């Protein structure tokens with residue numbers, strides 16, 4: 001389990017200055033401008049920001065140390081709303097930078113190395129979230145779903161221009177004389193908010209950023225094997241950003257509906273099969289519902305109630321494509337409740353018959369042995 005200290009690569013006893021220094025290092029390493037299109041870097045960037053958000057605040061830090069990582073990030077405990085990680089968006093993170101990279105005499109950033117854009121914020125549109133539900137059959141083979149999404153987009157006719165205050169750099173730089181000599185400090189431009197651009201022409205109906213809401217049909221490819229509460233990301237289908245910023249993502253929460261006959265347990269499926277007493281005695285074939293259609297299976301003569309038949313590979317595929325589960329058919333022998341006089345007489349005559357005497361053999365495993373087998 002990685003906790004916030006691991007994420008920043010520091011020990012529990014780290015001082016406030018050490019925490020800040022560690023975060024600054026991570027923020028530079030994983031900054032989106034340095035890692036364009038790298039989703040892992042972006043994830044690390046967000047995680048580092050979340051770790052810093054908590055550990056830099058003495059009250060939050062105390063609460064985090066007390067509760068532990070799991071409880072802190074999953075609960076509403078002062079941290080991020082529900083759901084832990086992913087609660088901070090890029091806007092929140094960049095606004096944190098004023099503190100980290102702004103004042104405090106940190107100079108020379110963006111001149112030589114550092115961020116490609118000289119500290120200019122890469123403005124990203126907000127991520128949008130939707131929930132998509134699908135049947136178990138759809139989840140078994142994968143499906144493409146078309147959903148209508150209301151996204152913010154740049155209004156037709158809107159134009160943006162370079163911010164005149166910061167000249168497009170997004171940063172305002174000042175030279176200060178300190179006891180250490182002349183130091184260059186920079187802070188995000190408060191006219192453009194660090195984006196380096198401001199709106200030039202605002203069409204009617206557009207908001208303060210020049211955006212309008214538009215409904216769009218988005219096609220989502222859902223891979224085989226998904227489960228309820230898995231989340232997919234459709235890059236670039238969240239809100240658009242103003243100017244030359246990048247669009248946010250569309251986050252898709254998956255819901256797989258319950259099936260009337262099949263119960264899912266990981267990649268395995270369970271099916272309850274009922275056979276009559278004569279079918280169990282004489283043997284038969286039975287049609288079984290699977291996620292990819294019906295199959296007919298033989299039922300051997302003398303089958304016992306409670307037997308589990310394993311149909312290999314007829315379960316759900318794993319979402320990473322490495323394996324496919326099985327379909328476990330639970331055999332239930334249906335005992336009739338209402339018999340005619342003749343039928344009753346027949347069974348009465350069998351009462352003393354040794355063929356009807358239960359005599360479980362080694363092969364007829366007990367319920368507990370079967371359960372043990374299933375999970376081994």
Ligand SMILES: [Zn+2]
Nearest residue numbers: 163166189192
């Ligand atoms: Zn500006």
